[in-house]
Amino acid sequence: MGGVKIDREKVGALSKDSLVKGTLILAMAALIARVLGAVQRIPLVALLDDAGMATYSIAFNIYSFLLVVATAGIPSALSKLVSEQTALGQHAEANRIYRAATWFAVGAGVVMTLLLLVFAPYYAKDVSNDPDAVAAIRALAPALLLFPLIAIMRGYFQGRQRMMPNGLSQIIEQILRLVTAVGLAYLLLKLDYGHVWAVAGASFGGVMGSVGAIAVMVYFAMKLRRADMRSGLTANAKPVQPAKYSAIYSRLFRVSVPIVLFSxxxxxxxxxxxxxxxxxxxxxxxxxxxxxxxxxxxxxxxxxxxxxxxxxIALSQSAxxxxxxxxxxxxxxxxxxxxxxxxxxxxxxxxxxxxxxxxxxxxxxxxxxxxxxxxxxxxxxxxxxxxxxxxxxxxxxxxxxxxxxxxxxxxxxxxxxxxxxxxxxxxxxxxxxxxxxxxxxxxxxxxxxxxxxxxxxxxxxxxRKWGGIAVTAIVSAGIGVAYEWAAYQWIQPFASRVNDMIHAVVVGGLVCLLYGGLLFVTRTVSESEIGSFPRPVQKLYRRFFARGGRQADQG
Structure with missing residues (x-):
């Protein structure tokens, strides 16, 4: 009995480690993807100007909304069901649920793509008051063929507790999106096709991003399938009465529809x-x-x-x-x-x-x-x-x-x-x-x-720490704003863009350092609460506390 208990403890520890590791992988991937998305806007603003970015935003925002409608919730529901069936040893049933979700993704992708292609002129001209957005919306529409399927595959991998494919696919997607969007916008402007087609070229970056993401997911899916066959999971799946697709869809939608509405x-x-x-x-x-x-x-x-x-959000939702x-x-x-x-x-x-x-x-x-x-x-x-x-x-x-x-x-x-x-x-x-x-x-x-x-x-x-956080925010932001104003007025040693880069780094770093230090000074964060923070932050804070403790002892 003692041996069994030790094994269970090991399994529990491994599960906890997997959860923490998976959360970190997804958080870092999401952060990198968001930074790459922001970086993409830098050359696009220079190439397309603010009017062109308005057209790009119109296309991107309607695409993002339809993408959430087509995908949000289903991957989360799929992850839950696959995780449950896998834990019970019902690998065949987990794969059947995955296939049902895949067929839904294919159908949703076709419907959403057709909607975007057909109604692009109406939305661009009559709703958003920008006729130039028609080409940009239609250029982005084919991405909806693949992204619902990508989302389903991500949900399946999450249910199998494999987060690396999800994180890597997000990063590859953003890299290809960035390279294609900027490259096509530059090329089309260089060839004198005008801003309308340049914006459409930038929008097409989303399509190439989806191609890169699906390639990553297919690679890992094949790798997982081979691993399952070697381990005999599929062959040793416990026999069950296969659920009808209608029952599977009912379970998926019951969980996913509220998530879609919130998302x-x-x-x-x-x-x-x-x-x-x-x-x-x-x-x-x-x-x-x-x-x-x-x-x-x-x-x-x-x-x-x-x-x-x-x-x-990534840190808080781990709980x-x-x-x-x-x-x-x-x-x-x-x-x-x-x-x-x-x-x-x-x-x-x-x-x-x-x-x-x-x-x-x-x-x-x-x-x-x-x-x-x-x-x-x-x-x-x-x-x-x-x-x-x-x-x-x-x-x-x-x-x-x-x-x-x-x-x-x-x-x-x-x-x-x-x-x-x-x-x-x-x-x-x-x-x-x-x-x-x-x-x-x-x-x-x-x-x-x-x-x-x-x-x-x-x-x-x-x-009772609201006072401390308020003081921390006001002081750190106030000093940062004061420094930025003074630097803008009197410290301009280089070309304007280089000056802006230096000032942005200094002001942002100064605010974050002041914020971190003042959390300790105002006792908004105690030493016992540091364990909730990411490990790099924990190390910095513990060194700070240890130094503060030594200084107090010397005093």
């Missing part, structure tokens, strides 16, 4: 912006200026504002499976602990990136995109990202607890507020009113999520 929130908000911005602003600004404002919002601000969200399991066991003490931990991590890890980007927005804008125009748009949208982090983290916790109905109501309320506030504020504040409407949407949804969560469990985010 579409941010893509839908961006789709709303690209659909209504030109129409709302052209009366006051004129058509070209309204289109340029959309180009700054979609081409610059959205790419930078998306960076703080990646790491914060969500534990929340789900604990809630199923009615272990409300553990639910409270893990929900509090997830919210705490999302705030503490998301805030420094938000502060750093806001403080360094002017030099970042100049270095990355070649001008300081639209800096205030970047700052305002990045500030709203903090509320998006809380909204998404609290929503993920509610999903883990099975509270989907109120979550979907909150999504509907948030979207209605976004639409109403956009029309109300745009006439008063212009493009800033549209961004303010986005921030208001995130605030309302986050508050509604937290209120429902409070009914279920007595969580805390920072407790």
């Amino acid at each position: 579409t929130t941010v893509p839908l908000i961006y789709l709303i912006d690209s659909s209504i911005t030109i129409g709302l602003l052209q009366g006051d600004l004129g058509y070209e200026s309204a289109k340029e404002a959309l180009g700054i919002l979609g081409g610059r601000a959205q790419s930078l504002a998306g960076i703080p969200i990646i790491l914060a 969500v499976p534990v929340v789900s399991a604990a809630f199923a066991r009615k272990d409300m003490a553990l639910v409270r602990q893990q929900a509090s931990k997830a919210l705490y991590l999302s705030v503490v890890t998301g805030l420094p990136m938000v502060l750093a980007i806001c403080a360094a927005a002017r030099p970042l804008n100049g270095f990355l995109f070649g001008s300081h125009e639209g800096t205030s748009i970047i700052v305002l949208l990045t500030m709203s990202a903090m509320f998006q982090i809380v909204m998404q983290t609290s929503g993920a916790i509610l999903m883990g607890m099975g509270r989907m109905k109120p979550l979907i109501v909150h999504v509907i309320v948030g979207i209605v507020i976004k639409l109403a506030a956009s029309f109300l504020f745009a006439s008063w504040l212009g493009i800033y009113g549209i961004i303010a409407a986005t921030g208001l949407c995130f605030i309302v949804m986050a508050q509604l999520n937290l209120r429902v969560l409070r009914r279920e469990v007595d969580y805390t985010i920072l407790g």
Whole structure:
């Protein structure tokens, strides 16, 4: 019996290590992919200008929304079902579920591609007020043939606890997207095809990205199949009564539909912006200026504002499976602990990136995109990202607890507020009113999520530490902004873009260092809480605490 116990402990430890390793792989891959996506915008803004980026954003946002509709939720549901069947030794049934999901992906890809091809003229001309976007939308449409299948394969690999194919495919996808988008845009402009076709060429980068991703997934799928055959998993699968495809689809959709509705929130908000911005602003600004404002919002601000969200959400959601399991066991003490931990991590890890980007927005804008125009748009949208982090983290916790109905109501309320506030504020504040409407949407949804969560469990985010985090944020951001202003006025030793690069690095680094140090000084983070942070951060903090402890002893 003792030997069996030791083996179980080893298995448990291995499972925990696999979960941590898988989370880190996906978090790093998502972060690299998001950075590559932002890097792609740098040469595209230089080649296409802000008006061209508006057209590119219109195509990309409608594509992103349809992609989420076609794929989000199904991979997560598939991962859950495959994991369950594999754990029971029902490998044949797991593969049958995978095949059913694959057929769905193929059908969804064909339908979404046809929709995008057929309705591209209507959406571009009558909805978004940019006829130039027709070619860009149609150039991107074929990517939808492959991405639903890619998403299904990622869900299957996740269910088999193999995260490397998923992470690597994301990185290869972004590299090919970047190279193709920039290369075709440059070539088409060089050959005098004009901006319309150059933007379409940039959009086609998404198609080549999908080709690269599917190639990676097929390679790993063949490798896994050979491994299964060598180990005899398929041959030794326990006989079961095969489930009908209709029953499989019923199980998949029952889990996935609520996830789809929640996952579409941010893509839908961006789709709303690209659909209504030109129409709302052209009366006051004129058509070209309204289109340029959309180009700054979609081409610059959205790419930078998306960076703080990646790491914060990846870190916080590592606790969500534990929340789900604990809630199923009615272990409300553990639910409270893990929900509090997830919210705490999302705030503490998301805030420094938000502060750093806001403080360094002017030099970042100049270095990355070649001008300081639209800096205030970047700052305002990045500030709203903090509320998006809380909204998404609290929503993920509610999903883990099975509270989907109120979550979907909150999504509907948030979207209605976004639409109403956009029309109300745009006439008063212009493009800033549209961004303010986005921030208001995130605030309302986050508050509604937290209120429902409070009914279920007595969580805390920072407790009495809100004062410390406020002081930390104000001081670190204030010093960063003051330094940036002084450097912009008096420290310009090199060419403007080189100066911007140096100032962006110095300001961003200064804000993050001050933030980390002040968390300790204000006692917002204690030594016992450092274990929740990534290992590099743990090492830095522990050295800091040890040094502080030695200094206190000497005093």
